Amino acid sequence: MDDINSKHLTMGFIGLGHMGGPMAANLVKAGHVVRGFDLMPDLLQAATGAGVTPCRSVVEAVEGCGVVITMLPAGKHVISVWTDLMTAVSERTLLIDCSTIDIESSRHVHGMAKARGCLSLDAPVSGGTSGAMAGTLTFMVGGESEAFTAAEPILRAMGQKIIHCGGAAMGQAAKICNNMILGISMIAVSEAFVLAEKLGLSQQSLYDVASVSSGQCWSLTTYCPVPGPVPASPANRDYQPGFVTALMLKDLMLSQDAAALTGAKTQLGHEAAALYQRFSDAGGTAKDFSAIIEMIRSET
Secondary structure, eight states, rough: OTTTTTOEEEEEEOOOSHHHHHHHHHHHHOOOOEEOOOOSSSHHHHHHTTTTTSSSSSEEEEEEEEEEEEOOOHHHHHHHHHHTTEEEEEETEEEESSOOHHHHHHHHHHHHHHHHHHHHOOOOEESHHHHHHOOOEEEEEEEEEHHHHHHHHHHTTEEEEEEESSSSTTTHHHHHHHHHHHHHHHHHHHHHHHHHHHHOOOOOOHHHHHHTTOOOOOOTTTTOOOSSSSTGGGGEEEEOOSBBBBEEEHHHHHHHHHHHHHHHOOOHHHHHHHHHHHHHHIIIIBBBGHHHHHHHHTTT
């Protein structure tokens, strides 16, 4: 097994989808040997074209690797994969989960790693598929300092900002709280633009004022939900994602699971989750999450 402090490592990477595939490719570009596995043959084939060594199972992908990275849809998938890989990894293997999952599942897999004598991190990301391809992701990392120090140069091959948020599952906590803010703020910005339309105020005028005043926020200045003011926003591409509504709804539901777990009162988070659920049920699942303005406008 490689020394995890080596400049070039042999890594296992499980989950080669829209995020995991480009992330694995960037590790290859950085000089690492990446052994990959995904249940979808087309995703595995695409990753192979980017230099990933294809494997037929989780166990084959991780055997002999000093580092294992997972990028999977939900907590149940992470628990299942980590249960399988525990039979194949050695003590001191560095395990990094980059999925966005619930707090309890994240704590559970950290416990599995500790029992096996492995180092572990939860390291969910922000930046979307474009950030994954460009290697500009932000990593929110939870876990012990020793594991973070070992992982930081690896994560820098895939991202620009690497933030250690605290102990086990604190990366997940940061991701969930951040995206609850994002979901709420996008609804607030959308409602303001719809109100402006009703009042006869132009979209550009509202943007020009709010973008330099107290209403300024990322949902307005970077991801404006109406076409025109921010040319790069999905609103100018008929709300092609971007960050799909399905993922925003997932993250908002995770925030509400966390609120129930801790007894926190998150009234606006609750309302945002309900609105995105309605938008998803009405056909918005595959659209960018900023397209929720269409539902807000239609109901006004």
